Amino acid sequence: MSAKKTLFDKVWDSHVVHQIENGPDVLFIDRHMVHEVTSPVAFLGLKNRNIGVMHPEKTFATADHNTPTINQHLPVADPLSANQLKMLEANANEHGISYWGLGHEKNGIVHVVGPEYGITVPGATIVCGDSHTSTHGAFGAIAFGIGTSEVEMVLATQCIMQPKPKRMRINITGELQYGVTPKDVALFIISQLTTSGATGYFVEYAGDVFKNMSMEGRMTVCNLSIEMGARGGMIAPDEKTFEYIKGREFAPTGSAWDKAMTYWETLYTDDDSIFDKELTFDGSAIEPMITYGTNPGMGMGISKSIPNYDETQGAASSYKKSLQYMQFGEGDAMIGKPIDFVFIGSCTNGRIEDFRAFASVVKGRKKADNVTAWLVPGSHKVEAAIKEEGLLDIFTEAGFELREPGCSACLAMNDDKIPAGKLAVSTSNRNFEGRQGPGSRTLLASPLVAAAAAVTGKVTDPRELMQEVVAG
Amino acid sequence: MAYDKFNILTSTAVPLPIENVDTDQIIPARFLKATERKGFGDNLFRDWRYNQDNTPKEDFILNNPIYGGEILVGGKNFGSGSSREHAAWAVYDYGFRCVISSFFADIFRNNCLNIGVLPVQVSAEFLQKIFGEIEKDPKAKFEVNLPEQKVTILATGESESFDINTYKKGNMTNGFDDIDYLLNIKKDIQEFAENRPI
Numbered sequence: 001m002s003a004k005k006t007l008f009d010k011v012w013d014s015h016v017v018h019q020i021e022n023g024p025d026v027l028f029i030d031r032h033m034v035h036e037v038t039s040p041v042a043f044l045g046l047k048n049r050n051i052g053v054m055h056p057e058k059t060f061a062t063a064d065h066n067t068p069t070i071n072q073h074l075p076v077a078d079p080l081s082a083n084q085l086k087m088l089e090a091n092a093n094e095h096g097i098s099y100w101g102l103g104h105e106k107n108g109i110v111h112v113v114g115p116e117y118g119i120t121v122p123g124a125t126i127v128c129g130d131s132h133t134s135t136h137g138a139f140g141a142i143a144f145g146i147g148t149s150e151v152e153m154v155l156a157t158q159c160i161m162q163p164k165p166k167r168m169r170i171n172i173t174g175e176l177q178y179g180v181t182p183k184d185v186a187l188f189i190i191s192q193l194t195t196s197g198a199t200g201y202f203v204e205y206a207g208d209v210f211k212n213m214s215m216e217g218r219m220t221v222c223n224l225s226i227e228m229g230a231r232g233g234m235i236a237p238d239e240k241t242f243e244y245i246k247g248r249e250f251a252p253t254g255s256a257w258d259k260a261m262t263y264w265e266t267l268y269t270d271d272d273s274i275f276d277k278e279l280t281f282d283g284s285a286i287e288p289m290i291t292y293g294t295n296p297g298m299g300m301g302i303s304k305s306i307p308n309y310d311e312t313q314g315a316a317s318s319y320k321k322s323l324q325y326m327q328f329g330e331g332d333a334m335i336g337k338p339i340d341f342v343f344i345g346s347c348t349n350g351r352i353e354d355f356r357a358f359a360s361v362v363k364g365r366k367k368a369d370n371v372t373a374w375l376v377p378g379s380h381k382v383e384a385a386i387k388e389e390g391l392l393d394i395f396t397e398a399g400f401e402l403r404e405p406g407c408s409a410c411l412a413m414n415d416d417k418i419p420a421g422k423l424a425v426s427t428s429n430r431n432f433e434g435r436q437g438p439g440s441r442t443l444l445a446s447p448l449v450a451a452a453a454a455v456t457g458k459v460t461d462p463r464e465l466m467q468e469v470v471a472g
Numbered sequence: 473m474a475y476d477k478f479n480i481l482t483s484t485a486v487p488l489p490i491e492n493v494d495t496d497q498i499i500p501a502r503f504l505k506a507t508e509r510k511g512f513g514d515n516l517f518r519d520w521r522y523n524q525d526n527t528p529k530e531d532f533i534l535n536n537p538i539y540g541g542e543i544l545v546g547g548k549n550f551g552s553g554s555s556r557e558h559a560a561w562a563v564y565d566y567g568f569r570c571v572i573s574s575f576f577a578d579i580f581r582n583n584c585l586n587i588g589v590l591p592v593q594v595s596a597e598f599l600q601k602i603f604g605e606i607e608k609d610p611k612a613k614f615e616v617n618l619p620e621q622k623v624t625i626l627a628t629g630e631s632e633s634f635d636i637n638t639y640k641k642g643n644m645t646n647g648f649d650d651i652d653y654l655l656n657i658k659k660d661i662q663e664f665a666e667n668r669p670i
Contacts, residue, residue, distance in 0.1 A: 023639025147557035149586035
């Protein structure tokens, strides 16, 4: 009888080309996603070595980090951004890599378009020079972010050298409360583990909460794996996964589909497999979450007060520095804090379900006067769905405008910068100092919490507004 | 690309006793627009180091001429966040060859190893001793000995060993490169690729 294997082991072990004693494994990569920011120096490296891309057909390039989210039909005004975009296009063309640049109908955030077009499949190894590559783990793939030297490595050899991470399983049991979203589940886990609690591990998410979660919800959770320090996170594929993939442009068809299914159906953790660490939480105890500090681990249920430093892990000086930056005090309630900006979008929460959730709260209400809101779809496909489903009419009616796709204010590389001192409720993934613009202050939350803040102008428990809708 | 060899480094150190120093602090996203690996050291810790009008912040450690050297000593969970190798480039380009902390984020650690910056993980207690020594004497020297995998506080002789896998250690001490290694097993990789189902 063969040894019991975890989902992670099954996928990892089947991709090992070569093992180095007391060193990393040489891991074959099935899909390599490339964007404009972390690739130019890698392509330059290939040029200096006088070598090409080994598997351009396994490589996909899209422009997202640096792109404007208004007037995309015009030339990019920032010369440095324009140059980086031009460079990606030239590199993709030179090496025969498919390129979905600005203006292309398939353009969007790399981790949104990969799944949308069926590039992301179960059992694959997927890398990209971006830490949120972990998103693709939602399909039962091993997906993780890499640095530029590693981008060059994968372009040159379709392999990467990695020590095998340890295995962790996080079980969330029970049923989520009304108004609690996948984003809240992820922020809850990070608040329990801290931003370094899963460093050195690859996480499998299991339990009823993930079983019952939509594919987009699973993407949101896996996306945030890196924020607990994990290299990646994954969820065993099931009928929902296969249903999602079937018929998408790059998904296998015909006999290739049948062959793929035979493999994909073996992708689960065998009973009695051993994990290096296993954690279990009760899903019904999770409430809508919000962060109050300068890392994603500094989060709590929205109705709670900011902890005193002695109730937290880590050094007092770092904790106090963080609250000082946020201009918050220990013991402050978050509910009622006036906010200035709302950002909905990013590879974490820029998909159609996120905009549906946002619309469900703002429908029939008006944007608060003190709030500037940026609604940024994750891709043109999401943008089209927003229009087709009538969500845009709801947004317009409520005083919101829709922008064009891109990473936008999540990392503020383009012009979408939250001004210094301003407080933003953001559906993105990082609340680091200055992440959304120099001096900006970020509260990470779900699309429902963002919507509640957008219409009330302050931090508000979305369940209060949602109950009204239900009652009405 | 091959990089400088790393064997024994003896240097003073710059202390940054803050936990969870993320890569957005090491180099903010707005400085990632270059298409060549040049000049990133100028923007290392940009928003901690400079005011918005580009004048230096007097109280930031890199602006204090008393401190210097090729070793950066950071608090727990150093380099968390983004995969941007630009963070490691900025550390290197500024002049650091070694970062000491009690805990590193995975991707940052890998990025450092891939460009010839040695990440040295020590115990929380030893990290405090290093911070204490620099506080006592900003000119205190430390020896980072890669062949022996040992870091020593020279003033007191106290030392602690650190882990690194044999393969990466060989790369660092010889200035070898992963891609050269992989290109040498290209035939194996090609064979493997032919048998992949997807």
